[in-house]
Amino acid sequence: MLKNSEFVSKLRNSGLRPTKQRLKICEVLFNRDKTFHFTINELAKNISQKFDEKISLATIYNTIHAFKDKGYLKEITISSDKSYFDTNITKHHHFYDEDTNLLIDCNDNEIGKVNIKNNITGKKISSVEVLVRVASDTQNQN
């Protein structure tokens, strides 16, 4: 739950000008009690419902990518036709409900540490992501 002035300094500190578009997007994304997941499409709808003045889709893409690059968002890839973003930027894993297309954060109690025993020579691990797909009992299993 940050307020406007905090967004301004947050943006400025990372070399992004606090434009009114970016501040609106901050408000939608970060002025909340809980973290959440969204697609660009959902975000665009959300913004147009919340504000009178529209934000161009190009700006939404630009801003989300800038925020991702600055580490304010994580991108989660579920399938090639669906890209989700997550305002929870801590290391964590996900359940993906194939019936509802909803992402659910796992906490550490739910998935134990993933133990990676080998390295690729000369390479550093940049992330470890676990995706647990779930579906109602009647669905096919892979």
Added chain:
Amino acid sequence: MLKNSEFVSKLRNSGLRPTKQRLKICEVLFNRDKTFHFTINELAKNISQKFDEKISLATIYNTIHAFKDKGYLKEITISSDKSYFDTNITKHHHFYDEDTNLLIDCNDNEIGKVNIKNNITGKKISSVEVLVRVASDTQNQN
């Protein structure tokens, strides 16, 4: 390393007619010593290099999806703009080299069992996938 007559029965057994296009694709995908990863694009190139008669891109998509549905291929999603397929259909995990965009299978020695302690009520786990992104030491970490 299967041969042509084996592809014919493999296809017939799963209710797919053994057309010459499908048999060619089988040859490219399954007539090998080792499993491998590919994108549709790479596959299409591979086919056009190997055979004189071209196979329409639509047919390649249709066939790959049919093979995936029948369980002859797995799809691995790395990012929203890159969909990989894997001829290794056993349960396993992946390293993804961000420098070269290459996927590498993990064997069980490399990643221990992922321990999932909680379930989503009324849902069944349909898959558990671990993706370990790696990059050269100089790259950014997330």
Added chain:
DNA sequence: CATCAGTTTAGAACCATTATAAATTATATT
């Protein structure tokens, strides 16, 4: 060999994302 459902095909359509280039805005400078 006639039939029919399954398959292939070229090309159009689709849709999410990115690029473009002109207008606008935030910030630094005078």
Added chain:
DNA sequence: AATATAATTTATAATGGTTCTAAACTGATG
């Protein structure tokens, strides 16, 4: 405060991977 600048926004076009369409073709069946 006015000016200069670089950053940002914007509408629109372009892109690229994938799916759709509908006509032509092929494999299996009796």
